[in-house]
Amino acid sequence: MSLPVDTAAIDRMIGIGQYEEEGEFPVERGYIWTTCSSVENGNPLFWDDEVAEQITGGPIAPPTMVSVWFRPHHWAPDRATAGLPLQVHFDLKTAFGLPEAVMSENTIVFYEPVRPGDRLTTRQILRSVSGEKTTRLGTGRFWVIDVDYRNQRSERVAVESYTGFGYRRAAGS
Amino acid sequence: MNQDGPRRLLLAQVSPGAELPELSYPVTATTVVLGAMASRDWRPMHHDKDFARDRNGTSDIFLNTPSLAAWFERFVTDWTGPYGRIRRVAFRMLGSIFPGDTMVFRGVVTALGTDGTGCGWADVDVSVSVDGEAKTTCRASVALPVDESDNPWTRRGDRWQPQGP
Numbered sequence: 001m002s003l004p005v006d007t008a009a010i011d012r013m014i015g016i017g018q019y020e021e022e023g024e025f026p027v028e029r030g031y032i033w034t035t036c037s038s039v040e041n042g043n044p045l046f047w048d049d050e051v052a053e054q055i056t057g058g059p060i061a062p063p064t065m066v067s068v069w070f071r072p073h074h075w076a077p078d079r080a081t082a083g084l085p086l087q088v089h090f091d092l093k094t095a096f097g098l099p100e101a102v103m104s105e106n107t108i109v110f111y112e113p114v115r116p117g118d119r120l121t122t123r124q125i126l127r128s129v130s131g132e133k134t135t136r137l138g139t140g141r142f143w144v145i146d147v148d149y150r151n152q153r154s155e156r157v158a159v160e161s162y163t164g165f166g167y168r169r170a171a172g173s
Numbered sequence: 174m175n176q177d178g179p180r181r182l183l184l185a186q187v188s189p190g191a192e193l194p195e196l197s198y199p200v201t202a203t204t205v206v207l208g209a210m211a212s213r214d215w216r217p218m219h220h221d222k223d224f225a226r227d228r229n230g231t232s233d234i235f236l237n238t239p240s241l242a243a244w245f246e247r248f249v250t251d252w253t254g255p256y257g258r259i260r261r262v263a264f265r266m267l268g269s270i271f272p273g274d275t276m277v278f279r280g281v282v283t284a285l286g287t288d289g290t291g292c293g294w295a296d297v298d299v300s301v302s303v304d305g306e307a308k309t310t311c312r313a314s315v316a317l318p319v320d321e322s323d324n325p326w327t328r329r330g331d332r333w334q335p336q337g338p
Contacts, residue, residue: 031211038204038211038240041247044179045255051179055255056326063259064242071213100228103238107263109335113326137230169230 010095010129017123017148019087023069024076027118031068032061060113066149066158069114070122088124088145089164098140098166105163111156119152127161140167180254184285184293184317193252193280193297198244200236202272208240235269245299245311248278253315258325260294260314260335267307274303283312290332293319 036046044051045060052059061069093101114120127144147160198204209219214237217224225234236244242262250257270276280299287293299311314335316325 031213035211035243036247038207039243039247040198041243041250043247043250043255051255055179055324062243062246064239064246064262065212067239068212071215074215102229103266105263105265106238106242107261108242109261110259111333111335112329 006095010092010126013088013091013126014128015125017125020121020123021070023120023122024072025069027061027069027114027116027120029059029116032059032065032116035062035065035068056113058115060115063110063113063158064108066108066110066114066120067147067160069118069120070147070149086124086145086147086162088126089143089162089166092126092129092141092143092164093166096141096166098168100138100169101140101164101166102137103162103164104142105161107161109159111158112151114151114157118157120157121150121152123148135165135167137165138167138169140165179256181256181318181321182253183321184287184295184319187282187285187295187317189282189285191282193248193278193282193299196248196251196278198276198278200270200272200274200276202234205234205236205240205272208243209237212237212239212243214239231269231271233271233273235271238264238266241266241270241301241309244276244278244301245309245313248280248299249297249313249315252280253317256318256324256326258316258328260316262314263312265310267309268303270301270303270308276301276303276308280313286338287319288334288338290328290334291319292325292328292332292334293317293323294338 125146130142142165145162149158151157206220218229219237222234225231278301280297282295283298284296294314294316296314300307301309
């Protein structure tokens, strides 16, 4: 089936910073320990304050946790529905009428370490949208979205790039 | 911390083609749900088997990408020790990992060098596979000390160039 396409509206989104927002809570050690525990990461930087002081000048968060700090609470008292992380991804699903989506690639470049107490800010930037393609999952489009992360001193801590595939499953699958 | 201090893998101790110590781990539903909750990923395909089957067309819930990123980080820094500072990672998701799978992480050093600021780096190709089939690959670049007095974590500003080479 053909997909509804408003390419002009999508083109206007490309390269524009959107959804600039601060994380809902400061970086904190509970999530750092829970994450390390979930993958059995015994790196002493995260468990031994003496080592952290010696090597990183105090505690830091595992670099790959950077996206954790901006995922919204599942529920909050001032919100009627659950928040959606990576909102541009969901905007594209809606714009193209694609009910399903997966992430196929993810790149992260790390800059300043993230530390407990940091308040991170993110900005989402749509980089590209492909033409219609068919994969084993279904028919849809690939898109690339960058997320720029900065701390409360406006220092860049990471740039993350996601390649998503929004799709409609083939009939009968 | 032991008497000699934390382990410090130096750039000179690494050669192209060197393999990282293999890591094998049996995945359970707890592994998947714990990873999803730790990464604040509330989407149902990572905790609700019916949703995963009916909406995603998969056989079961599956590991989410942020949790896999944490697994890759752990795999690389198990090898480098705490002085290893990851510069960048690039994942390619090829297939999902489900409860009941035994995931196996393997890695090989593909390139070494020192950038214009004197920072030593090693590139490693890492994969996680199940029954010999790659499920996610990761090309990682990690900064390593060039000698016993070097610490990549002290680099800031222009002295930290994680995007290249």
